[in-house]
Each structure stands twice: as structure tokens, then as C-alpha cells.
Amino acid sequence: MTTSYFQTANELKQKGQFSEALAYYYQAIEQNPKFHLYHHSLGETLAKLGRFEEAIASFQKAIGISPNGSSYYGMAQSYTQLGNIDRANLAYYRAIELNPNWGVVLVKQGGLDRVIACFDSVLQREPDQAMVYYDFSRYLAEKDLMDDAIALFQKAPQFSYNQELNNKRDREKFPGTVSIYEILWKNLNQLGKIDDISESIPTKAEAEAYFEKNSNYTIIDINNLTESHQNLLNEYGISLANLQLIKKDDLNLEEIYINSFNPTPKVKLSRKYIETVSELWSIYKNNACCKAMVETGCIYSVCPFSGKTVKSNQSFYVNYENWLLMHVYRFIGKEIFYLVIGNTCRGKICIYFPEKEIIIKFSPNWLVSNEIDKFINGLKFSLVSSYEKVKFYIENQLPKKLVCDIGFNKNFGHYYWNELSGILYLQSNDILEKIQKFLVGPKDFFNVEGVFPEIPSDKITKLANTDEVFQTILDNNYFAVQVNDLFLRQELADRVIQYSLKKCSENPDFLAEVERAKKHFPLLCIQIRSSRTWVSQVEGNANLIKKLAAEFPNLGVVFDGWGRREVEDALSESMIAQEKAVMEKIIAQTQPNIMTYYTIGKLMYEKVIFLNSIDLYLAPCGSGLTTVQWIGNKPGVLHGNTFFYDQVWAIECTKPSVRENLIPARWIPRDYIISKQQDNSSSDYDCDWSVIYKEIVKIVRELSPR
Secondary structure (H helix, E strand, C coil): HHHHHHHHHHHHHHHCCCHHHHHHHHHHHCCCCCCHHHHHHHHHHHHCCCCCHHHHHHHHHHHHHHCCCHHHHHHHHHHHHHHCCHHHHHHHHHHHHHHCCCHHHHHHHHHCCHHHHHHHHHCCHHHHHHHHCCCHHHHHHHHHCCHHHHHHCCCCCCCCCCCHHHHHHHHHHHCCCCCHHHHHHHHHHHCCCCCCCCCCCCCHHHHHHHHHHHHCCCCEEEEHHHHHHHHHHHCCCCCHHHHHHHHCCCCCHHHHHCCCCCCCCCCCCCCCCCCCCCHHCCCCCCCHHHHHHHHCCCCCECCCCCCCCCECCCCEEEEEECCEEEEEEECCCCCEEEEEEEECCCEEEEEECCCCCEEEEECEEEEEEEECHHHHHHHHHHHHHCCHHHHHHHHHHCCEEEEEECCCCCCHHHHHHHHHHHHHHHCCCCCHHHCCEECCCCCCCCCCCHHCCCCCCHHHEEEHHHHHHHHHHHCCEEEECCCCCCCCCHHHHHHHHHHHHHHHCHHHHHHHHHHHHHCCEEEEEEEECCCCCCCHHHHHHHHHHHHHHHHCCCCEEEECCCCCCCCCCCHHHHHHHHHHHHHHHHHHHCCCCCCEEEECEEHHHHHHHHHCCEEEEEEEEEHHHHHHHCCCCCCCCEECCCHHHHHHHHCCCCCCCCECCCCCCCCHHHEEECCCCCCCCCCCCEHHHHHHHHHHHHHHHCCCCC
């Protein structure tokens, strides 16, 4: 019955018979006063009759039942008709807050100035609320209203602050210094022309020793902002909203940045392939920022002080203790600042202000250690010890060549997951050809030009280490980027397998061995580690193999571990020797009739082909999963120390959210894991092999023999 009243009322309203419709809306509400749409529709009808105060009351009832943008927008229009602009602005603001599409409607009806007036009135130009302007700007850009997006973006409120107080604090923190190290560093970070220096330039070792001893930073964690740090930002005039904006990775935002510089025609970044990123990793992705760099040859941001859009083509490559590799981009805003972007999955790490010795940290501690100050020291001593080259690079007005680096991170898993997938990301967006050079390091576990034959050989420059990357960028006036993705597609695995098979075809004896191994069922891969180990792996694996062979007489075992690259590596040879020794101990404790094979010490492409032929695996948590799970996509059992069971990211990396159509790994229940040392990522542990056996048998029984 209630529905018929409502339907009749709507039909009358559509015919313009508003007075007649009222009676039916009232009857519908009497039957069901808790349905917000009845009150909203009544409000619309009352507004049509010019009864705006009654309309507002109806909209308020609808909102009280179910807050919605439509009712706020209708209420705003009624307040406007009554001349109550302040309340209209508040209602418009709430409508946009609940559904930004109402902001688009308002732009089209009243122009962008109406939206700006609404925001200004409600927020009273509070700098902390600038994100409202920024967020709605991104929405306008998404709706292809780029001119309006840029105009609103530039209207975002900013701090007004005491410049003299700001300067006084800087003078107190940096009294007149005479050290050549400070002179050089300050000289590289002043606005305007860089002064000439007559003194000798210190060596890298000398500069490192000085800055390690004398640097003193204020480190502010934007994810855990204290009141004192918030006050410090306010005193310096650094906008929290601007910092939050810099941290974001968003294609619409990048397009606002780029088009703020009035390119002709307007830039629309490629959207042929949009990355799929799990919620865990989404805040660390950097695809949009890197895509903008590749397509335009510059990196974009906003000045943390003024909120004005800035761009840079100055990049430095810095390595901290051979594991924390960073690209650092130098921006000129109200002050010079550096944006630090991590390789692999680290995204935007921090911003560093050299004039104030402040580091604003974006990344959480679990992703980047608390030693970020040592990394900034690395930036300092790298630039100071190469002062003349850096000075020339900064002042050089010639166009910089866009280069991409790959193969300098020692972790095989991150190489495949982030670096190779980043190249595929560019290829999928038809922008790979924009990279003018590839700086390829010794940890290019597969030849990138082999996996991606689209890359011409003359674009490849092989470099021995990260110091060479740093110098090569300066010497050749390069602008460097590393594009990383956080989701693995089947296409990447197919490319790696195809390349590996091509390489292995040069060794028919090896392929014949693989074919012999494939005649076994089940063909089980057992991975061995020489660090962070299952302490009973010799006895445990031997017992496991013997019991499996008793139940599955055609069992074959492939021992996997450290592999070789085509470049000699002393560390690899040492690890291979250790793991082969463990393998031999295991084999010595099993029956001689059990057929065993090994990929320990094999070339990486040989490992790919052999392990793509297995039926299942047993592996410790680590980068060894790359071949058996991320590339081969085989079922298997995982174990590790309890540290990894407590890390959401470790579990996430073995789930379909990280790889297309991934077969999830089966973790041994934590209750069966015993850590042998203080629980950290390097701890050894023990595990009952019989529990592993039961999980392996479950998988084998689910498989069909080849």
C-alpha cells in the first residue's frame, strides 16, 4: 500500500502537479516514516512550490534517517533561495563530502567559483583542510574537467607564517660554519647561482666520516605525528596537507601537476594497463609517479611550503650499505628539498629539507629501518665528494636523457616481483620505448633484454656497481627512474620461461635430464637454506624423503638453493658450496634407489626450466619462492621462523593478491615452529618433519599424475 502512495506521488510530480503530489507523499510517510527517500522526495516537491523552509525540514529528516548527498544538495539549494548562503555552503560541502559527483553538478550549474566559495566559507581557509581542495581536484581531473581541477588545486589554502621567525630558527640551527663540508653542502642547496669553491674537494671517505659525526636531524614520522612535531611544522610553515599530497600516488593528481605547466596539448597519461595492487601494498605503490616521469621526463610534486606545483629533472642514485637503494630527486620550491623514492616495493620514503635538517618520513619502520638518517648522510657525502660534477649537473640546462636502472638489488625475489614487473608495466602501457637507456647491474638475474626483446641492445649499458650508476648519471646528464610494480602477471612468468627455454636449448644434455626427472611422480622440490635455517633440515628432510618414497615409490626429489648468474660472484660460490654440502648429507641418510636431482648452483634460467617441471615444493620462506611459486605457480608447503608468521606482508606475498591466479602456499601451523634465537628475520628455527609430511601427502593426493 505504501509503495502505491509513493508511486502515485512520483507520477504526479513528474507531470508538474506538485500540490496534488504532496498529499500522497504525506500518506506514504505516515505508512513508513523511516524511509529516507519519502522525506527527500517530499522536500523536492515542497521546494518546487517555493516552500523552502518546509523543504529544508524534510531534507533534514531524510538526512537524519540516512545521510546522503542528494538531500544535502537539495537543502543547499533551498537555503540559497532563502538567501542563507552560509548554511547553503555548509550543505553543499556535506553533499560533496558524501558524494563528490555533487561537486561536479555544482561546477556545471554555478561554476567553479561557487565550489571555491563554498569550501572557503566552510573551512575558513584553515590550512589543515587543504586536502579537501586537493581531493576534489583529483575527482574533477578524473571527470576530464582538467581546467577546473587545476584552478581548484591552486586555490587550496596555505599557511601564512612568520618568515623572520623561520629565518631566526635556521640561523640558530646553522651558526656561521667554516667547515669545507658544510660550505659545499650549503652551496649545493641554495637558490640561485652556485658559488665557485677554491678549496680542495674532500674524498668520499672523508665526507662520509664528517657527516656521520656531525649531522643532526629532526626526524618527523608523518604516520605517527606528535603534537610537538606538528607545532614545529606549523612554525616552519610546512603544510601537513601538502606533505600528505606529496605522499600520494595517483594518476589524476599527476595529470594536474603536469598540466599546471600548460603543456600543449594537455597531457593524458596512459591508462592502457592499470596496476592491480593489494590493500596492504597500495600505500607504497609508486606507479603513477614513475609513469609521469617516463612520459614527460620530469618528476612532479608540490612545494611543502607554498603548495605550488613544482617539477624536477635532477636525480641522484644513492646506496646505503649495499641494500637500501634510493633515487633522490632535487626540487626547487620556496626552499630546496629532496624527495627520496626507494627501489623495489618501498615507494616514497621521505622528504629532506637541507636548510632545516628535517626529514619527513613517509614509510613505516617495517618497510624502511630507522636508519634513514644514515641514508641522508649517504646523500650528503656522495654529492659533496663529487661536488664539481654535481654542480655542473644541477646547472646544466640541456635536456636530460631518461634512463631506467635495473639489477642492482641483491634480492632475487624483488628483482622479479618489482623490477621486471615494472618493465612489463611500461611495455603494457606502450611507453617502454620512451626509456632512452637502461643502466643494468650485476644482479640482472635474467638478461632484461632477453625477457624483453623489445629493448634494443644499444640501449643497454652494463655497470658494475651502484657507485658507477651515481657517476654515470652525472657524467651523461641523465634523469633516472626505476619503475616498480607490485602485482605479478602470468605474462611475466611466460616471458621468463620462454627466455629460459631458449637459453637452455643450447644445452641438450640439461633438457634431457629434466625430461628424465619429469617421469617421476610426485616430483618434489626441496629447498635448502644456509642461513635462517630449519636447524633439523638434514634429518628432517631425510626422514621426509624416506617416508614419502615408501608411500610413493616413483618419487623424485629436486634439491634447490642458491643459483648462479652468468657473472662470477664470490658470495654465490660460497653459498652454493654450503648448500651442496647440506644436500649431500641429506642424500647420505636416504636410500640409494631414490632418484635425486639438484638445481643448486645451476644458472638461473636452468633453475626456471627445471623447477617449472616439478609437481610440488617444500620451501622455507624467502626469495626461493620466486621460481617455484611466482614463476612456476606450483602448489607447496612453507615453513619459516615465527617472525614471518607475524608479518602480514610475508603471508600476503604467498597469496593471489600478489600474483595472477596464484596457487596459495600452505604454511605449516605456527604451533609447530620453534624459534632457536631472539625472534627476528634472521633467526634459525626447528619444525617437526612429520607435520610437513602430512601436508605434502595432502597435496600429492590432490594432484593427478602426468
